[in-house]
Amino acid sequence: MTRIDDNPSGAGSAVTVRGLVKHYGETRALDGVDLDVREGTVMGVLGPNGAGKTTLVRILSTLITPDTGSATVAGYDVLRQPRQLRRVIGLTGQYASVDEKLPGWENLYMIGRLLDLPRKTARARADELLERFSLTEAAKRPTSTYSGGMRRRLDLAASMIGRPQVLFLDEPTTGLDPRTRNEVWAEVTSMVGEGVTVLLTTQYMEEAEQLASELTVVDRGKVIAGGAIDDLKAKVGGRTLRVRPADPLRLRALAAHLDGLGITGLASTVVDTETGSCLVPILSDDQLTAVVGAVTALGVTIGSITTELPSLDEVFLSLTGHRASAPQDTVPAETREEVAV
């Protein structure tokens, strides 16, 4: 791994967090968080609302100071070297933090000047980034006329002006429709391709899987799990296969059959009466094939078959035994009942 020589403590670690605590009155927003993000990787921080994700990002981007604990970003201490630190980070907040009254181009030019780029360079950089984020046509329009996706893209462009070493993305796709979300994901992936280290917070397992190589799961200000995303997926049960028989009357028979097979060796098959389908937890493609084979062998006509990633709620259930502490209005609640075998 290449090391940056003038990076005082950077032993390949772009972000180092030790024992971070932050109180808001009675609430412990962060309750002793440790975290390491290796250079050039994407760390996903997964947790429900109120888990402390935003507090963590705000401390790392020097917007607030921790009560106790320490953190460095690109080797710079958040408390002792905030100015140097700000020069090497990019921040995209939960809400698009661009100036709505300014046109897109002016937003980028202003940030370029605030980052001490000479006028000519700032102009060129604004043009270049608008082009790259497909916003050239909207360059002269006030940002308030942009769609949600355009605004988020402009926000990403704004974070990239200073060619940051570390990029903080605080719930970059919350509130976006699926198509726009895919656009943002594609942009983030291409930024990572340029060697930027990313710390991304999210409420969606799907987003974490799409973008991150490593995952830290937080709840009530504490890290409750962490590691490579594949290991965690194995821990929480990987995907769920959803099989809907064409004939709803065959549902229970199908569920009982699949449960009796014991292919996956995991939690039992679940019947979702609302959608008339069976949910089978699977860990590997082999298991997936085996389950599909078993369904075929039973002679049940399949109406639809899909695989799903576990929701945040399910991840929490498997990791902690309790549901995510804050109400999850973003994740649809599913009505389920256990199959009596």
Add this chain to the structure above:
Amino acid sequence: MSAATVTPPGTADARIPLRGHLRHTGALIRRNLLWIRQDPESMFDALLMPIVFTLLFVYVFGGSIGQALGGGQDGYVQYVIPGMIAMMSMTLSQGVGTGFSQDFNSGVMDRFRSLPIGRGSVLFAKISVELTRMLFATAVLMIVAVLVGFHITSWTGLLGAVALSTVFASSIMWVFLTLGVVLKSAQSVQAMGFLVLFPLQFGSSIFAPTQSMPGWLQHFTDYNPLSTLADAARGLMVGGPVAHDLWITLGWSVAITAVMAPIAIHKFRTKS
């Protein structure tokens, strides 16, 4: 090479050179000026308020107050216009508070605070732009004033009155900056500003002499900086005693700035 050469990370000096501060402040002033270009309606208050208030006071109250003063409506014009300069600068200085509040709520302030700029640049740019708006409003006011019959007897006096109002308004801006940082919405800043300004403006010698007011109110108006500002402006523009009111107004400006500027800066720096 130019001074703008980017320092490589790791060796970057934490201190921002003066040129850097000027560059940052310049970029932020440009931002505020672009707001006006995008949304010219935001200048309506600075344009219309002097017109509406001058016409209102001169033609609605001017006759009767002027009669009591012994100079009729024309006499009242000479009386009220210097006071209006004081009032205008007060009312418009609210803009720094509402503007700041909007920046905090929209997340733009987070962006600024995550950039390697001095936080003072953000304050300074806002104050400069609002002072410019205030001078624009004062110019409009003077044009209307001349149209309704105000005689400018001394240009130096006029400049002095405008300068004094600007000094006092910049001290009041710290109060509104604090409100803008502390209060949650721009609406509450405006409501709070109204509550503070309204009694100060009307409980003063801006619109009418205070002799006919009850004693307890006179005590208030005598120490109200808006009275002393209005009286000093009147003395400078149309003649009369100046020194006493001038010193009291300057004293207030220094005192308000000394107390409120550190509070505003502290609240601004530590706001999470």
